[in-house]
Amino acid sequence: MKKSKLFMGLGALALVGGLLVAADHIDAPGVTNTTADIADFYAFEPTEGSDNTVFAVDLQTNVLPDLAYGTFDENVLMEINIDRTGDLVEDLVIQAIPRNGKMYFFGPVVPSETGLNGTVMVDSPLGSVDISAETAILETTADGVSLFAGPRQDAFFFDFFQFNEVIGGTAPLGFKPAGDPNTSDDDDETAVDTFDGANTMSIVIEIPNSMLGETTAVNVLQLPVYKTWVTTNVKQ
Template sequence: MKKIKVFSVLALVLAVPIFIAADHVDAPGVAGSSADIADYFAFEPTPGSDHTVFIVDVQSNVLPSLTYGAFDEDVLVEINIDLDGDLVEDQVIQAIPRDGIMYFFGPFNPSSTGLSSQVAFENALGSVEISGTTAITTTTSNGVSLFAGPRQDAFYFDFNRFNEVIAPSPSDNSGFNVPGTDTFDGSNTLSIALEVPNALLGSPSAQNVIGVPVYKTWVTTNRKQ
């Protein structure tokens, strides 16, 4: 077993259907690396589906040419799922790259929780070739769909106009432009995506504001020590 300790953690409670959390450019220790969590999505692929989709975007500002950066083989991504409302992970899904392949493990009930983890080799889920310009997906024998590779950055934000509006002495106080200019258009992130049957995850204990059962879930990145 390879010991993995946390390098950077982003913890967010999500609801299903979709809740989006965006966090581009973290602390200097993770910024610009695949330990930097940019976005995390969890949602039903269709209303009332018995599957859940999880998408983790890491390393913002990957160039459209796909030549900048790659998944770091020393970074383990963990999707954590709380089933009983105590905000402690009851199920974990792991993803880690090796030689152009993304390997997935879980879902499994971890023997320990918190800020250190081990790669759960005994809970192998499946693997997929890391995509380049053409998307590659695979589906495991138990119905889990897998993907890893660069994708268009989902973050839409007029960053230049934002800086103009919040400047100490803005020359133009008219507010934001409609429509604005997407500063991140043409940039990519590195994405890890899974569609998982809920039967493999367990029953959610929470409900969203419209009464739909949801999973409480967050993602962490962990660097090998």
């Protein structure tokens, strides 16, 4: 008998192909400081010409390294959604949910329901991995799927204080971001990565494209990609 639990969607972050088009850091009051809070979602080839795709979901940003590591909430289901027909409705889902120190993955499978309400596809196991702490743990299944869950340094670069100055109209007129070829040493010193040293709670899946089917979209670089987004859902 199929076992399932009903979840209510709390948040979503969209990504088309391998280019990040949105970020959501510590600005969702209803889910802040929980792993229902989506920070970033990345999808990319691990190496050029690879037949695999990597999905990386960063949750609960600003888990600072001098504090205790965050934990995955066992009431939160994370779901990677893949649209294969261009209608922005998920045709395949990959799900992850923690239980007793392990992260369990399911899919990719056609969902029984679409949208923010869904069920855990426990009859479609993909694999599991121990949730990492100080030492990263990676599990590779017999199907060639690699799985990770645990804290990682936040990869998002953002100067929050400079952003506030730009919005407030008080930023120096000559300011240039670090890395600009026309930036002076003095300018470099004004650009600070607010998230440097911060952690996220992350799940990472590297999966053969053969399990996802043919790509059905192209990105701005005209490269074939999957149209995909991520949601978090909390048990009712």
